[in-house]
Amino acid sequence: MADPMYRQIADELRQKIESGELRRGAQLPTEIDLREQYGASRNTVRDALRLLITRGLVETRPGQGTFVSERISPLVTTLSNPDTGGSGEVGVYEAEALQVREASAGPVRVEIQEAADSVARELQVKSGATVVSRHQQRFVDGTPWSLQTSFYPMGLVAQGATNLLQATSIDSGTMAYLDEALDVKQAGWRDTLTVRAPNENESLFFKIPSDGRVAVIEVVRTAFDQHGGPVRTTVTVYPADRNQFVFASGDIPPVVDEGGS
Amino acid sequence: MADPMYRQIADELRQKIESGELRRGAQLPTEIDLREQYGASRNTVRDALRLLITRGLVETRPGQGTFVSERISPLVTTLSNPDTGGSGEVGVYEAEALQVREASAGPVRVEIQEAADSVARELQVKSGATVVSRHQQRFVDGTPWSLQTSFYPMGLVAQGATNLLQATSIDSGTMAYLDEALDVKQAGWRDTLTVRAPNENESLFFKIPSDGRVAVIEVVRTAFDQHGGPVRTTVTVYPADRNQFVFASGDIPPVVDEGGS
DNA sequence: CCGTATTTGTTCGTATGTATT
């Protein structure tokens, strides 16, 4: 009488998934069916399913059913040193897709805000100081992939970097633009990764449960100029169940295809 | 009728925790008390508590009660480029503690194993090939912090690096040792971060719930020698609810103390 | 050491709400 029943059920289902008996994308029996199959109550079945959800093996869709997650070969995001590989753009997260994947992005939403504590700390300004925020939704193969918001000190605009207020996508070249406009160069950056539960916006956008069963990964990248002052801080949020992050450093060979099992 | 009740309860409790009304380590009202306070059923209260557990705010101890997590200012692990800061040791994860923290480690457990698929892929050997594994438990301030296992191709031992089989802690200098013994130098490395549910060992060691409510972060660091061949792959697992990772690149100023709220 | 009270963990049954088809 070792494991509780809900964990036994979860284990059996997990085995069926990993053995391929239940394929990716396939629909699991409904909770009612599982209740009968395992002689458990629906609540117990749901406890088992919650375990599988947390482990990223299945996902539930209200009104539809429970399905084996397609996920697999997680999206790989490279946060490498540009001195290392030839990853051109500095300050842009790049999905290094082993498979062919199509990345797209929503419109840029520009706002003038008062800096929250966390942002103020990164930008080394007073809490509540005025900052420019540029927010964007990103998709890969049409599915929600990340939410990204960049914050710039308002001082940069006052000094002439007025394009920061434009709602056009200059993200791939903002640092180049700042160099050109203000002679501000990016000398380095710092990435901070944190795992936490999603907030309401995030669970809606990523279509992950709102009860925290699936975490999100928050990457805060703060870029510094040649004088050691913070120029920009970018907060990017990814769902944790379908992402991996790679840091490369030094001289290493390119990645070989792995061919997921 | 916006949020479900269990989330409202969780929000109120979260507020009490963040405002300091419930201090770190303090015991929350029992589930029975909360049931009466909020006019909800015990199951609904437990749903709310599960949310807070997942967010790392509280933890439950059977027979005792529910307590505000001590956690706080997460441990920061730097995975930086050595060219950047002066972070001496290459290939060693370093807890950059803003507070004074005491790191310790358990004994090294050396084993000869057949490489699992994931390890074989990283070391670019055939699946099932013989490898040396060196496993260690790590603690910070006496609490479990990480589980680390390094894998080396058996070929290195055959070539003379016999010290790899010794159960003494040479971890901080294994790469230096390999340089000396075999003229193998570390030219670079690749870190891969994945978030997943803990396995049984991990949940026991870290004392986190075994149902996957708290994720773990798995960092796989593979080091490459001057010829681009993999020398070592190190798998380190951290509980996700009390850790942050920092990757610094280029020329950036040192971290300033933040003084948690 | 034992027994009891307390507290969380697991499981059941049931009812109703909400999203999708």
Added chain:
DNA sequence: CAATACATACGAACAAATACG
């Protein structure tokens, strides 16, 4: 609109872990 399937919520009972006299 109806049927289906998951989401939320209630109430109840017993088990297991812990604390304490």
